[in-house]
Amino acid sequence: MNKPIIMFDMDGTLLDLAFDDLIWNHKLPERHALTHKCSLEQSRATLYEFYQEHKHTLSWYSSNYWTSKVGVDVLKLQYEFQDKIAPRQGCFELLDHLKQQGYRCWLMTNADLASLNLKLENVNLRHYFEVIVSSEEIGYSKEFIEFWQIVQEKYPFDPAQTFLIDDTAPVLQGAGKFGIENLITILQPSTLNAPRNALELNYPAIQNLTELEPYLDQYQKEFNAKTA
Ligand SMILES: [Mg+2]
Structure with a gap:
């Protein structure tokens, strides 16, 4: 599959x-x-x-x-x-699940390398990811289509068979322009702020990260139907 x-x-x-x-x-x-x-x-x-x-x-x-x-x-x-650095709800549960299921996970961050390292020193995420990219290495932030073009040259991937989960709308727009088809956002990026109104967001939004799983199941169903 x-x-x-x-x-x-x-x-x-x-x-x-x-x-x-x-x-x-x-x-x-x-x-x-x-x-x-x-x-x-x-x-x-x-x-x-x-x-x-x-x-x-x-x-x-x-x-x-x-x-x-x-x-x-x-x-x-x-x-x-x-x-004070902490994972969002469902973070490890989802990543463990994806790992078990054999999904390839990539970490795409606009954090610079120093801040990325600080976060990874505090939250044990590194081993879940096949590829980890900081926009500092790419020379463009994720909001720009160039970011995705350069990443794809370095690490070939098919944007039609890719999910991006990101809390920032301009990032999702940039990725969408590039051709990433499955874009999901986050209802409450910071626990210091109230959740956003799902109706005002331009992308499907999840709260607990494990809510991604039904989207993946749906994708798989459609993929199987197409290729059957
Ligand atoms: Mg973000």
Whole structure:
């Protein structure tokens, strides 16, 4: 039986985005204010401006970039709070299931290599994945079709027989433009925020990661019907 490749995003998909929220929206403004001796409001305003300017670009995902831009060692800050890094619900249950069933799983992250390593040091995910890619190695973030083209050159795959599970709509759009057919999003990427409204999302959304299993069963049924 021919099984699809299952590609997973890391932050907000396999891992609770609460950690990243904590770092970027709370700890970094505090540390920035302390470093530059300004008010927390001023820090928030400055950082917000940077965030808007760089959202969805490679710089946005680069600890080095932020360290030089804001004068706070962002990687060190992440290590300080690493005990807050946690998997999302159903993460290990789903990955164990997929492994048992013989699915090939790939990890596709916009996290830079340093942040990727930090996450993998804290949550034991590495052994589930045949391929692990950081957009830092590719030179484009996942929002861009070029990311997928370069990944495909390095690691050949058939986009028609691939699933991507990712909490970020512009990433799913980029992957869709490239031709990945099975796109699934996440209802509640961060436990610090309320779940999103499924009706307002452009992709089928799951809460517990094990809710992916019926989508795979359905895919398999349709695949078998087509090839019968
Ligand atoms: Mg994500």
